[in-house]
Amino acid sequence: MNEQPVVITGRTGVPGRADWLRIELSNGEALEVPLASWLDRGLRLGQAVTPDLLQALAEDAAEAKAYQQALAYLQRRDRTAQEVRRFLQRKNVPAPVAASVLQRLQAAGWVDDARFVLRFWEMHREQMSRQEMRWRLRQRGAASSLIDTVLAGNAPGAADGETRGSDVENSERSAALRLAEKYWRTHASLPWLRRRERLSAWLYRRGFPAAVVQDAVRAVAVPEAGEECGPKP
Numbered sequence: 577m578n579e580q581p582v583v584i585t586g587r588t589g590v591p592g593r594a595d596w597l598r599i600e601l602s603n604g605e606a607l608e609v610p611l612a613s614w615l616d617r618g619l620r621l622g623q624a625v626t627p628d629l630l631q632a633l634a635e636d637a638a639e640a641k642a643y644q645q646a647l648a649y650l651q652r653r654d655r656t657a658q659e660v661r662r663f664l665q666r667k668n669v670p671a672p673v674a675a676s677v678l679q680r681l682q683a684a685g686w687v688d689d690a691r692f693v694l695r696f697w698e699m700h701r702e703q704m705s706r707q708e709m710r711w712r713l714r715q716r717g718a719a720s721s722l723i724d725t726v727l728a729g730n731a732p733g734a735a736d737g738e739t740r741g742s743d744v745e746n747s748e749r750s751a752a753l754r755l756a757e758k759y760w761r762t763h764a765s766l767p768w769l770r771r772r773e774r775l776s777a778w779l780y781r782r783g784f785p786a787a788v789v790q791d792a793v794r795a796v797a798v799p800e801a802g803e804e805c806g807p808k809p
Contacts, residue, residue, distance in 0.1 A: 581624045587614070596640075600634075601625060609633050610640040635673070642669045644679045647686065654692045657682065658717020693718050693726045699748035702754055707783025751789065752784045754794040772797040 586600035591724040595611045599619070613619070617629075633782045643665055649655065649663050657678060664674040679793040693713055700709060713723045729744045756775060763771050772793060779789040 584619065584621055584623050584625060585670065587621070590645050607633060607637070609637050612638070612640070637668070639676055642667065642673055643680060645669075646677055646681060650681070654695060655687065656689050656692050656717040657687050660687055662717070689718055689722055690726075692716075693722050697744075698724050701744070704751055705776045705783035705785075706744070706748055711783070738785075746786070749781055749788055752792040753795055754786045755779065756796045760796040768797070768799050780782050 580602070583602045585602050588598045588600075590596040590598050590608055593608075594610055597610050597611055597614050598606055600606045607630075609687060613633060617632070628742060633781065645667055646660055646664060649660065660678055660681065664677065667678070678687065684805075693724075696713060697709065700712075704712075710720075710723050723731055727744060728743070759775050759778060760771065763774065764800060766774065775797065776789055776793050779792060780786075784792070
C-alpha cells in the first residue's frame with residue numbers, strides 16, 4: 577500500500593509575529609516558518625512536502641529566529657562580529673546558522689568592526705590610554721590590525737593621516753591630564769610627595785606612556801605654600 581504524501585492543507589498567521597506563518601500539514605502536524613520562506617520557496621496550498629523540504633523549512637525558521645535574536649542584541653549598542661558570535665553560541669545556535677546570520681548582519685550594516693573601533697575611540701579617547709583602549713577592544717573581539725590602524729590615526733575616512741595621528745596623541749594626553757586632575761583632587765589628604773608618586777604609578781598602570789605621565793604629573797602636582805616637596809619629576 578502506497579503511503580499518502582504529506583501536503584500543505586492550510587496556513588494562518590502567527591499571533592504577535594506578523595512576518596511568520598503557521599503551516600498545517602495533512603498528517604496533523606504544523607510548523608511555523610518565516611513569511612519570506614513561503615514566498616521565496618513558492619509554497620502553496622496542496623503542495624507536497626518532502627522530507628528535504630521539511631528540513632529546509634526548519635533551517636529557515638532556525639536562521640530567522642537567530643537573526644531576530646541578534647537584532648535585539650544589537651539594539652542595545654554596537655557590537656563586534658566576535659561579540660555576536662559569542663551571543664549566538666550562548667543561545668545554542670548551530671555554527672553554520674550563526675555564520676549565515678552574521679554574514680547577513682554585516683551585509684546589512686548592522687555589524688561593522690571598523691566602525692565599532694572608530695566609534696569606541698571617539699567615545700573614550702579622553703577617558704583612557706591607547707594601551708587600555710587596545711586591551712578593551714581586544715576583549716570585545718576586534719582584530720589587532722584594525723585596532724592598530726585606528727589608534728595610529730589611520731582610520732578609514734581620515735583625510736589627513738598626520739593630522740589624525742596628532743589628534744590621537746593629543747587625545748591621550750588630554751585623557752591623562754583629565755584623570756590626573758581628578759586623582760589629585762580626590763587624594764588631597766596625602767602628603768604632596770606621596771601623592772605625586774602614587775599619581776605617577778596609577779597613570780602608568782592605566783597604560784599611559786612615560787612622557788605623557790610626566791607631563792600630566794607636572795601639570796597637576798603643583799605644591800601649595802607650606803607643602804613639602806622633593807625634586808620635580
